[in-house]
Amino acid sequence: MKKSAIFKIITFIAIFITVAYITNRVGNGSINSLSAEMSNATLPVVYMEYENALVNRLHGYANAVDTALLRDTVMPLTKEKQLSFWIGGANADHGSYSYELRALDGSLIEDGDVENLREEQGYLKCSSTIRMDLKPNQEYCYTLLLARDGNTIRYYT
Numbered sequence: 001m002k003k004s005a006i007f008k009i010i011t012f013i014a015i016f017i018t019v020a021y022i023t024n025r026v027g028n029g030s031i032n033s034l035s036a037e038m039s040n041a042t043l044p045v046v047y048m049e050y051e052n053a054l055v056n057r058l059h060g061y062a063n064a065v066d067t068a069l070l071r072d073t074v075m076p077l078t079k080e081k082q083l084s085f086w087i088g089g090a091n092a093d094h095g096s097y098s099y100e101l102r103a104l105d106g107s108l109i110e111d112g113d114v115e116n117l118r119e120e121q122g123y124l125k126c127s128s129t130i131r132m133d134l135k136p137n138q139e140y141c142y143t144l145l146l147a148r149d150g151n152t153i154r155y156y157t
Helices: 002-028
Strands: 045-050 053-058 082-088 096-103 108-113 115-120 123-129 140-148 151-156
Antiparallel strands (some): 096 108, 115 123
8 A cells, every 4th residue: 555655646646747847848838038127217206295205106107097997096185285306317307397187087177287387406396287177085096297208208196
């Protein structure tokens, strides 16, 4: 009985190792390199300011994105409905800045230009004030738009 059980275990392990080896060879045989180094980011990074602290690091998108899919940053509004941004990085420039405020279904509620663009502590600082009356406890998507070199870069929150 013991010899039979040991033989079954050894046979099972041998079959398992053989199948794993063959599967690895067939599945991964054509893969030359498993990793590649990405190039450095070329778009400026945007931070939002809330109560004198930088929050919500935003990365730019070169193409439009479905705003319903982007729910990774939350920005509570003050009573004045003003948003402040710090635009940093080596590629920050004085392009044309504007914004869009959309409902979660994508419908445009408001758009306008960004105000008070100035340099401060190595960043470009700007702000915008939302003019529309917003519903309490309602989510909206705010998009900061940077137009430069004929392209539009979008930052979503």
